[in-house]
Amino acid sequence: MSGVFRRFFSGLMRLRRGPWEMLASILIALGVFMMMQPFWMVAYTWSFLVTLTGTVMFIITSHFPE
């Protein structure tokens, strides 16, 4: 498990596509969840910014090397 995390963070540090795309996907999913959850208005307010950050990050990081 720790090996997976180490590989993930090492990929992030070396600007590799896989982990960065994963991070962007998590941000997009988090943003969509924040937008649609019924519990917390503040999360809804910030949801678009999180989704936008994830989407822009996804577009940029999809050009990183494998």
Place this chain on the structure above:
Amino acid sequence: MTRKMADRLAEATPPGIARKIGGLSDRSLAWLFIAPTIFLLLAINIFPLIWTIRLSFTNYRVNRVNADVKWVGLRNYERILTDPDIWQTMQVTAHFLFWTLFFQVLLGFALAWLINRKFRGNDLWTTLIVLPMMLSPAVVGNFWKFLYQPQIGLFNYMVSFVSGVDPASFSMIGSIDLAPWAIVIVDTWMWTPFVMLICLAGLRSIPDYIYEAAEIDRASKWRQFWTITVPMVLPFLMLAVLFRGIENFKMFDLVVQLTGGGPGSATEVTSINLKREAFEKWRTGYASAYAVILFVTIFGLASIYVKALNRVKER
């Protein structure tokens, strides 16, 4: 035959054009062929998108063309993202999304698993199950409206037959509590066959020898299901979920025909709310900001979808 046709085409090309094309490189020819598509893409998709983004920062109203258009910065976005009514429509959309995906995946996979077995009339059953998917959402919405009628609707009579409740005592599309479920039922009825078809493709792509090897290893049917069938169908199932998720996020026609967003705003999904802002209240700038928010969300989800699709291809 092909050669002959190519020769005929070459002969039919006027000499002037032939000379010009003959002087072009392969790259230029490729650009020449895709230029009309690129032009259409720019005119129909990219330009309106850029224009919408621009309008989202203004107070423009399309029904007041002579009024001054003011640059309002991020105010439209701020108002949308702090509006409890729009938050409510997002939750209605989430309810619709979650339950339609849940039922469609469950029923679609179960149907695919049953249809994948060899039995008499297999093809006929597949065709019958797939029929709802081929109907227009407007038609489906209209006839389900009749099925949901408390006085004459077949659905109410079926519920009455099963539960013993008076059929006229409840209205699926007139009740605030039941209306969201009414649209979930119709969408599930219509689109479960789609999920079934994708799952069926997944099930049929599993080679028989894997099951044979599992049989030799004395793996039970239950174990075979969880260690062979589910992991190998999962990418297909994931694709189906993403397809339906993106489609249902912008669901409009079916809900408009069925409930029109009512009663109150119980079934007002984001696309209906957006249409009201844009073409009933005529707040074009505000609606543009709303559309940009939905676009970014769907674009983000589509990006994950493309990534998942590439993973499936690699497998």
